[in-house]
Amino acid sequence: MNGRRRQRSAGGHTYAVARWRNHSPDTVERNGENAARQKPRVSGRLASIGRALLGWLVLCAGIGLGISIARLLGEAFAAPPAFVPVVQAVLVTSLVVPALLLLRRTLDRRSLTGLGLSPRMGGPVLLGVAVGVLRGAVTWLPALGMGWIAVERIDPATLVVFLVVNSIVLFFYEALPEELALRGYAWTNVRDSWHPFAATVLVTLLFCFSALVISVAHAGSALLLGMESSGPSFAPSGTDPVAYVLQIAAFGLALGAARRIPLPGVLGTAIAFHVTQLTITRILLGGMGWIDSGVTVRFANPDVIALVLVHIALCGVAFIVIRKTLTRRHERSALVYT
Numbered sequence: 001m002n003g004r005r006r007q008r009s010a011g012g013h014t015y016a017v018a019r020w021r022n023h024s025p026d027t028v029e030r031n032g033e034n035a036a037r038q039k040p041r042v043s044g045r046l047a048s049i050g051r052a053l054l055g056w057l058v059l060c061a062g063i064g065l066g067i068s069i070a071r072l073l074g075e076a077f078a079a080p081p082a083f084v085p086v087v088q089a090v091l092v093t094s095l096v097v098p099a100l101l102l103l104r105r106t107l108d109r110r111s112l113t114g115l116g117l118s119p120r121m122g123g124p125v126l127l128g129v130a131v132g133v134l135r136g137a138v139t140w141l142p143a144l145g146m147g148w149i150a151v152e153r154i155d156p157a158t159l160v161v162f163l164v165v166n167s168i169v170l171f172f173y174e175a176l177p178e179e180l181a182l183r184g185y186a187w188t189n190v191r192d193s194w195h196p197f198a199a200t201v202l203v204t205l206l207f208c209f210s211a212l213v214i215s216v217a218h219a220g221s222a223l224l225l226g227m228e229s230s231g232p233s234f235a236p237s238g239t240d241p242v243a244y245v246l247q248i249a250a251f252g253l254a255l256g257a258a259r260r261i262p263l264p265g266v267l268g269t270a271i272a273f274h275v276t277q278l279t280i281t282r283i284l285l286g287g288m289g290w291i292d293s294g295v296t297v298r299f300a301n302p303d304v305i306a307l308v309l310v311h312i313a314l315c316g317v318a319f320i321v322i323r324k325t326l327t328r329r330h331e332r333s334a335l336v337y338t
Contacts, residue, residue: 048193049202051107052186056206057213058099059181064217066091066173072225081290082165089173096177100185108189115184118265128258128272131318136280139311143304149284150298158294162287167275175274182207182252183259183270200256207252208245211235250309251277254316261323262330273315281308 070087073079104112118124143149182203190199215232222229230237235244254277258270287293299305 045193048189051189055181055185060213061217062096063214065221067218068221089169093172116267121265121268124265124268125272128269129276132273132276135314148300148304153296155294162293175271179271204252250312254312257316257319
């Protein structure tokens with residue numbers, strides 16, 4: 001009788017270890033998707049890069065086309081300034097998100113959970129917001145205390161409106177389609193055939209060149225619609241290209257660090273951080289051309305804006321620490337059963 005109990009106990013421990021190894025958050029995205037745990041062939045590795053590039057091109061084409069259509073409608077109806085950004089957001093998500101989901105189902109023939117999606121994404125979303133807000137406070141409150149920045153105006157009602165409207169537009173125009181395409185579809189395909197680090201590097205490079213390809217897509221679609229547009233550019237109009245690419249590279253690496261956290265639905269962390277970090281920056285800059293943030297901040301020196309990079313870097317470090325902490329915790333949990 002005791003022997004049977006010991007055998008059952010040992011069998012239970014063995015099953016628990018196997019279950020953790022096969023279903024831990026770090027590996028669950030790769031399992032159960034019609035692929036054996038084998039090293040991909042060279043052709044398969046090249047194909048994964050091709051799929052990543054395809055997802056990126058879908059994103060850029062969708063954004064470029066969405067911009068052209070929204071501006072065409074804005075001119076046709078003589079709409080107020082906020083009309084174009086709102087319509088752009090609706091169009092971009094409507095064009096890009098279904099196309100990416102279709103690629104995942106038909107071309108990859110794999111589940112959506114592999115992209116970092118999950119029915120329960122509340123925790124990962126809160127994590128992304130918390131890291132963005134707390135690291136933002138660590139970055140900007142000392143600057144306020146040392147006189148590097150000064151808050152000259154706060155309009156609570158305008159600020160609330162900005163937070164709601166900006167967050168919605170930012171989510172549908174940038175955060176959701178970009179993260180689903182880059183840290184979701186592209187990153188996952190490269191990760192599965194290569195390595196998470198390789199996926200992060202490649203996707204960050206694509207992120208840096210996105211503005212250029214979007215400008216090409218916008219120019220082409222505008223030409224087809226009979227509209228005028230500026231030529232291809234590495235950065236948005238009025239932005240220093242070098243500073244822009246540097247910021248985008250840092251932002252991309254931080255988002256990649258968020259994507260690597262071993263949590264189900266972790267793409268929600270990247271999406272939430274994307275919205276949070278850009279929202280904080282826009283508040284400090286007084287909003288966008290089409291909406292006021294309700295806050296006026298005076299910078300003692302123009303170079304103080306470089307603290308945006310510090311904010312991004314601190315968030316990236318926080319995501320790395322969280323990933324390593326959770327990984328060690330999962331490993332210790334496995335050792336309990338051995």
